[in-house]
Amino acid sequence: MSGTYAVIIAPEAMIEVSEIAIWWNENRPAAPRLFQTELDRDVVRLTERPGAGPKVRVRGRLGLRVLSLQKTGYLVFYQFDPGEKQVIVVRVRRGHRRPIHRR
Numbered sequence: 001m002s003g004t005y006a007v008i009i010a011p012e013a014m015i016e017v018s019e020i021a022i023w024w025n026e027n028r029p030a031a032p033r034l035f036q037t038e039l040d041r042d043v044v045r046l047t048e049r050p051g052a053g054p055k056v057r058v059r060g061r062l063g064l065r066v067l068s069l070q071k072t073g074y075l076v077f078y079q080f081d082p083g084e085k086q087v088i089v090v091r092v093r094r095g096h097r098r099p100i101h102r103r
Helices: 011-027 035-047
Strands: 007-008 056-060 059-069 075-080 086-094
Touching: 007 011, 007 035, 011 035, 011 059, 011 086, 035 059, 035 086
Parallel strands: 007 086
Antiparallel strands: 056 059, 059 075, 075 086
């Protein structure tokens, strides 16, 4: 897993990111860009360490991993392909929703 991976945000995840960023900006005046800053930092981390997040089981999806954005409480679900050197972010959601099963 050495080298740099490209990070791709799937269209569905991009919609989620946009909606979360807008909500955060409008409802968190003390730190309106905290979500975006935290997400950007962890996406950069994934370019170097795609295996950083633990594996999780999510119905209908195989090979998912998750990163937790510590300050905002959001979860970033992703897959990575060592052969293609790609990380694909497939979902971003609040961590306080349904439980996630870690493997």
